[in-house]
Each structure stands twice: as structure tokens, then as C-alpha cells.
Amino acid sequence: MISAELLGFIAGALATSSTIPQLVRIFRLKSAYEISTAFTILLLSGISLWLVYGLYLSLTPVIIWNAIGAGCVATLLFAKLKYGRKP
């Protein structure tokens, strides 16, 4: 049996690191036309609230990964605003 905390760390590492190849792809293609603005804004809001939830319940992996994730998704929103127009 592995601890819940370790599981949370692996889960968060996977979910948060998923944004990295997506960011790389957008910045490489210099196009984010297919990315939905609503997707990035809703996801950023949700991740920010998960961060508050983690702080409420002192869930270390929830806090760490959602803090990093918020930064990654904010970068995705920036990329959408920069490269979102029809190519």
C-alpha cells in the first residue's frame, strides 16, 4: 500500500505536467486557434479554488500542484490571447 499523500503527489505531477506539452505545442505552432478561451478561464478559476480547498484542509499535494497548475494555465490563457486568432 502506498500512502495517500504519495498518490496525491503522483496524481498532481501527472495532471499539472500535462499542461507543459500543450504549452510547448502552442508556442511552437504559434497558434492557439483551436484552444477555447472559456476552457482556459474556467480551468484557471477551478484550479485556483482547488488551491483554496487544499489550504482549508491542509492537503499538501493539492496545495502544491494547484499552485503550479494555476501558473501553467495562466500561461496557456496568455498564449490563447497572443496566438488565438485564425491562422
Next chain:
Amino acid sequence: MISAELLGFIAGALATSSTIPQLVRIFRLKSAYEISTAFTILLLSGISLWLVYGLYLSLTPVIIWNAIGAGCVATLLFAKLKYGRKP
């Protein structure tokens, strides 16, 4: 003060529902060229592990939203496989 559980429900509702406009956009454009395959696979793995984490710690909002989220991201992966080629 609102309860942590209510906060978790709102956080999850926002984060999970974010995939809906992204799915709508991909299926409407019939193109997922800009979506990273690694993004969808890593996110699906991460969400699935968050679900297990929620089950370990009996965190109701974590369980519910990650179960629904896994379905949404699996659909995104399907869309990427279907519409991922260069338009």
C-alpha cells in the same frame, strides 16, 4: 465562511466543466491539430489518480469531479485521435 466541501464542489464544477467548451470547439472545428496528445494522456492519467486519491481519503468532491472529468478528458483524447491530423 463556507464549508470546504462546498468549496470543493464549486472548484470541481469549474475545472471539470472547463473541458465542455473545449470539446465543443474541437467537434465544431473538426480539428484538434493544436491539441497535444501528451497533454490529453497525462491529464487523463493524473485525473484518474486524483480519483483514487479521493477514494482513499473519502473526499466526496474530489471523487465526483474527477470521475466526471476522466470521462470528459477521455472524450478529448478520442477527439484528438479522430481530428488530430494537420488540416
